[in-house]
Every structure is written in C-alpha cells, then in structure tokens.
Amino acid sequence: MTEQATSLWGARFSSGPSPELAALSRSNPSFFRLSPEDIAGSRAHARELARADVLTADELARMLQTLDMIAADVAAGREKPKASDEDLHTFHERLLVERLGPLGGKLRAGRSRNDQTANNTRLYLRRTARRLAKLILTVQDALAAQAMSHVETVMPGFTHLQPAQPVSLGHHLMAHAQSLSRDIGRFIDWDRRFDRSPLGAAALAGSAFARDTESSSRDLGYGRPCENSIDAVASRDVVSEFLFVTAMLGVNLSRLSEEICIWASRQFAWVKLHDSYSTGSSIMPQKKNPDIAELTRGMSGTMIGNLVGMLATLKAMPLAYNRDLAEDKRALFETIDLLDLILPAFAGMVATMTFDTERMAADAPRGFTLATEVADWLVRQGVPFSHAHEISGATVRYCEERGMELDGLTEADLPKIDAALTAEVLEVIDPARALAERFGQGGTAPVRVREQIAAFTEICKVQWAWAEQGLSGIALTPLAGAAA
Template structure:
C-alpha cells in the first residue's frame, strides 16, 4: 500500500528519509485511540450522507475487529508503515478494499494525531491520578500511626523546632494533593477535540465536529482549526505536571535516604523495597528512593525538550511536532513505574521512633520556646530573641542543655527569666503549644490528617477525570487494551 501522501510524487522516499520520517516506532501505542476516533468519524460521515448506513456499520465493525487484533498482537505494523494512521488504514483497506479508503474523507493526519494524543493523555491521566491517590493514602496511613511521635524539625538541614513524624509525612502529602488538583484542572483544558479541523482549515464537507467531540468524551470541538492542529499546550502542561510530581517524589526520596542512613537511623526499609550490594553483604540500599530522586531530572528534561521544540514553531502543523509524543510517553511511563514503587516503600517503612524522639530536643531546638514564653509576658520579640540566643550561648559555653540552666544562670541572662521557664523546655510542651491550624500540635495534625483523607477521597474510586462508558483504549467490554503489550520491569546493571 502506498504512503498516505504519495499521489504527486514520482518515486518513493530515500531510505535515509524514510528512517528519519517514520514515527511508527513510538506512536503505535496510539492505535486504540485512533481506532476509536475513526469509528466516531465514520458515524459523522454517515450523518453527512457521505456513507450509507450499511457502509458505516461495516466500517465500524471492521475497526472493532482491527482493534481487537491490535490488542492481541495479530495485527502489527510492518516495514513501509510510516505511522499509526498509515498502518491502520492499511489494515482497514486489507479488510474492506475501497470502502476502507472512504474513511479518510474530511480529516487529515494533522487533526487525527492531535486528537489521538489528547485521548491517550486524558486516559493516562486517570491512571496517574489513581497512583497518586494510593501514595497519598500510604503517607496518611503512616502519619496516622505516628501522630504524636516527636522528631526534630529541620531548616537548612539543621535542627530547628520539634515537630511530629506525622506532621512531616503529611507535608509530603500536601504536595501530591496539589498535583492531583493540577491533573483535574488540566483535564478541563485538554477536553477539546481537534477532529474536524482537517489539515488546518476545517472541511468543506458537512461534518459535525461537536458530535464527534461528544462521542469521544470531549467537552467541545476546537474553536479554531489552525490552533487545533498546532496546539500542544496540553502536552507541555501534562509534562510540567509530571515534572512537578517528579520533584515531589525526589524530595520525599531524599528524606527517606537520609532517614534510613546509619547516621539518622529513623526508619528501616522493608526488604521488598530495598536492594543489596554485589560485594558488601551487609548493605541495604534505598534504591526506590534514589530512583525517585534520579528520575526527577529525566522528567524535567522531558518538559524542557518539549518546550524547546514548540517555542519557535509557526502555526499550524509542522513536522517538528513529531517530537511531541516521546517526552510525554516517557514521562507517563516512568511515573507509572515509579509511583507504585514509592507507594510500596512508604507503606512498608518501619519507623524507629526512639531515635527521632531522642534527637528532637537536641541542637537547642527549644530555644524558640524561651522567646515565646517571654513574649507572653509582654517582652517584645526582638528582645526575647536576643535573650533566648544568649541562653544558647551560655549553654554552649558551659556544656549544658537549656533546661539544665540554674535559676541564677537564667536570671543572670535576663531579669525577665526565672526557673518557671523550664515548664516550656520540653518536647511535649513545645508540641502541645502548637495549636494554630496547620501546625504540628497533636490536635492540629489530627485535623490535617482528616483534611488529607477527605481530599484524597475526592479523587479515589471513580476518577472525576473524563471517562467514557467504553473509552478509547478499551474493548467493547471495557477491558483495557495496550498495543505496546504488557509493561516490563526496567533492568539496571
């Protein structure tokens, strides 16, 4: 079968051009979405009087059979298939002859690929949402088990003020909740259907883009045909969300790496989510956390690659846009691997609570309690801060902790101080005193935990992202189909 564009050419493309030009090596995963869009297009052609009802039914049924063959692997690309559209049209023509060629009327690969990629991205976003919810739930479960367990809160990686382990874990959950919000918000902008825009100017045929959009689960057809085939904002924005998720995973991974080190000793990694050394038999390595940290750079790179591709393109379609898919695919594939592994690591962490509890008051982390105690007695905070700092300096000089200062030493630092200040110089007192919303006090953390659970539940179960009753990428029974086959584990040396 000839290429879709060969009519005005006297010969085929050079081998080097063919190798450069072909995208079938990576866009074949879009086959289920291209088939779903083709079925919707066939019905629109029938309503426009360009297909008979019998022809339409035959096309739709043949496309369904072709989709099942794609899913099973019985139909696959072969040499000469430039892209997913070429391969599927070949398959359709092989089944139906000239009738298969009628489906191309009123559409272009330009609006086809823009539609297919949106369908794929919106479908993949549902899986990404489910994986994020699972991670938030794992963080919440760990936080609930350690609501009252103290740890040193840190800034600049130096002891700052006591907090609880639960509070620290819920801090990570908040970032992932924002990622879920971004996905939901992104989907509203991605729910625009380009099909019907043709190459760039629409169609002279009496088509109904609104009907196609509705059938494919979009909110509306594209308002401008040139923008419809040129726009890849949705891809760049999804790559940004993926990069931001990667950054959040990296920061969580970095803390787990620190917590599991001998120097910290706060957590023990489960054997199922850690690895060993080929030479040092005692090693237990936090590979999941390290890969979370490492893959963040890859996800940021995918975003950068896509933005640089788009930045200088004139409207409408340009072949540069062939480079839009692999960054998006790679981001989604890597998050699909990374999120479940991170969730498993978090869910199976065992906290050695004695270690963080013992270090919570060290490093003079209760110094702020002295300042706040003085403020409650009417001392301006500027002065209170200086007094607390002088207490720290005295302790360093005398090798004492704050609560070990004598009444005489306290009074020698400031006439505002006396022995009763020791009432606040405990970790328990410091935590109990934090009562403002969002703070690390026990009641505040309990309230935050409830809020995180409620927010996660908003995205749990049936995703509020678009999902058609029988969506693209599913067979007639709603089962998932994947033209790329089952996902395999990544191997590392």
C-alpha cells in the same frame, strides 16, 4: 508477487522516499500504543461521514464493525505493524483496505493525520492522567496512613537543613502528601482546560465533511470541539502542561526521596526500609541501600528535561502543523513510562517504612530546637519579642559554652543569663508541649494534624472519584506488546 505498501501520500511525487528518509520518517514503535485512541477517532469520524452522506447506513455499519474487529485483533496481538507501515494511521488504513476494499479508503475523506494525531494524543493523556492519579493516590494513602500512626511522634523540624523546631512526624509526612495532592489537582485542572476535541480540524482549515463536531466530540468523551481549527492541530500546550505536572510531581517525589535517603542513613537512623524495598551491594555485604528513593530522585531529572526539551521544540515553530511536533510523544511516553515504574514502588516503600520513634524523640530537642519556646514564654511574661529573642539567644550561647542543650539548664543557671528568666521557663523546654502550643489552623499540634488528615482523606475520595471516571468511546485495551 511484491506486496504493495500502503501510503497516505505520494501521488504528486515522481519517486518514492529514499531509504534514509523512510527510516527517519517512520514512527517510533512506542507511538503505536495510541491504537485504541486512533480507532476511537476513526469511529467518530465514520459517523461524521455518514451524517455528511459520504457513507451510507450500511457502509457505516460495516465500517464500525470492522474497526471493532481491528481494535480487538490489534489488542490481542493478532495484527501488528509492518516495516512498511509509516505510522499508526497507515497501519490502520492498511487493515481497513485489506478487509473492506475500496470502502476502507473512504474513511480518510475530510480528515488529516494532523487532527488525528492531535486527537490521539489528547485522548491518551486524558486517560493517562486518570491512571497516574490513581497511582499517586496510592502514595498519598500510604503517607496518610503513616501520618496517622505518628500524629504524636516528635521529631526535629528543619530549615536550611539545620534543627529548627520540634514537629509531629505525622505533620511532616502530611506536608509531602499535600504537595502530591496538588499534583492531582493540577491534572484535574489540566483535564478541564483541554476537554476539547481536535477532531474535525483536518490539516488546519477544518473539514468539508466533519460539520457536526459537537456530536463527534461527545462520541469521544469531550465536552465540546476546539474553538479554532489551526490551534487544534498546531498547539501542544496540552503536552507541555502535562509534562509540567509530571515534572512537578517528579520534583515533589524527589524531595521526599532525599529525606528518606537522609533518614535511612546510619548518621540519622530514623527510618528502616523494608528488605523487599531495598537493595544490597555486590561487594559490601552489610549495605542496605534506598534504591527506590535514589532512582526516583534521579529520574525526576529526566522528567524535568523532557519538559524543557518540549518547550524548546515549540518555541520558534510557526503555525500550523509542523513535523517537529511528533517529538511530543517521545517526551511524553518516556515520562509516563518512568512514572509507571516509580509510583508503585514508591507507594510500597512508604507503606512499609518503620520509624525509630525513640531516637527521633531524643533528637527532637537537640540543636536548641526549643529556643523559640523560651522566647515565647518571655513574651507571655510581658517582655517585647525583640528583647525576648536576645535573651533566648543568650541562653543558647550560655549552653553552647558549657557543652550542653537547653534541657541541661537548672534553676541556678537562669539568673546568670538574665533576670527575666525564672524557674517556670524550664517547664516549656519540652518537645511535646512545644507541639501542643502550635494549635493554629495548619499547625503541628496533634489535634490539628488529626483534623488535617481527616480533611485530606475527604479530598482523596473526590480525587479517586475523578480518576475512576472513564472516557466514552475509548477501548482501554492497549496495543499488545506496547506499554499501556
């Protein structure tokens, strides 16, 4: 006997879909990871149908119990999609009908795959945003710990990749940590903006049965329903904005990756990567490569591409739902899976880096990074900065012509440069002193860096608290065999 495939449509058609159409229309296997969210939406919709007297109290109880059993069986791998299951919704309805008979078919009343998929995606992303935030926080914690160990470590700061002024290594590392903190802040803002339930929007016009969407939205952990049923199913700015946050995160990680690659090079030799977070060469035995940093830098380009691709998909799409929107999950899942690989490895790499602080300190004054100190000292002597800048520049030229750095100056050299320079200026040609002078809020003075790290730690506590918040109604166990 031939098994009858479950279908959610087709009665008005004289024939089934061609094999080519069926192959094109079938969901990518990765899409089935949304099973927990789809089951959660089904529970909420079943309660709506009971409130609308479509389901009796006994039918509701049987429906909810069966949905719970299906969720457990899918999570454990006891139930898996078949080739005949067009998508996740077909898969779940097949299981319901197999177990409940005609009662299983009642659940489809008053809903559409349009609002189901919009709800599934939104719930999944709200859960994922919190999970990714935890992974980012491990990177932030590693950066903050390294920064605290190197508050007074002096290094040359750069602009245009040229030596600029001495800075604290701790201060430099915290600049990267601050960028990542804003990425988590963007996730929090995103979550607040999209704390709206699409369930009940049905195909586009709303549902004849789902009339208490305030209750169903609370069941799913939302603050309220979406304000407009067309917007609920047709808009994917929830996806585009999420992809922007992840692309920005990728860019921020890539910038730090680039610096780690530079710092770990033999030419700089400022940082040593732990053997467990490095790789070697198949032909050159001496090599120790910063692969985590390089892979992160490369994968950030994929994340940017996924954002751009999603925007291109949306740009000329009319309201309301169009099948093009299914492409959102390809972009999302690839980006999320990349971050699940990158972030734990990145956190381990940062936590285990060791710095050659003596070499960094020796390099700190190289390239005339203390020239600004000379100009500032002249200003304190009453010289207008425009003139002080000229004198300091002349000092650099004097040193360059003689093949030395500023710390090679002697008292005898000063009058040859400018009469305004006295022996006292030699005291300011000191990287540690230069750091201490930058004591304004947000500056690189060690006292300010310690304050910055303390304040940052408090922000991290708030972000951890947000990330730990669960969303009611969602079983967090993913589909067996699929990425979480």
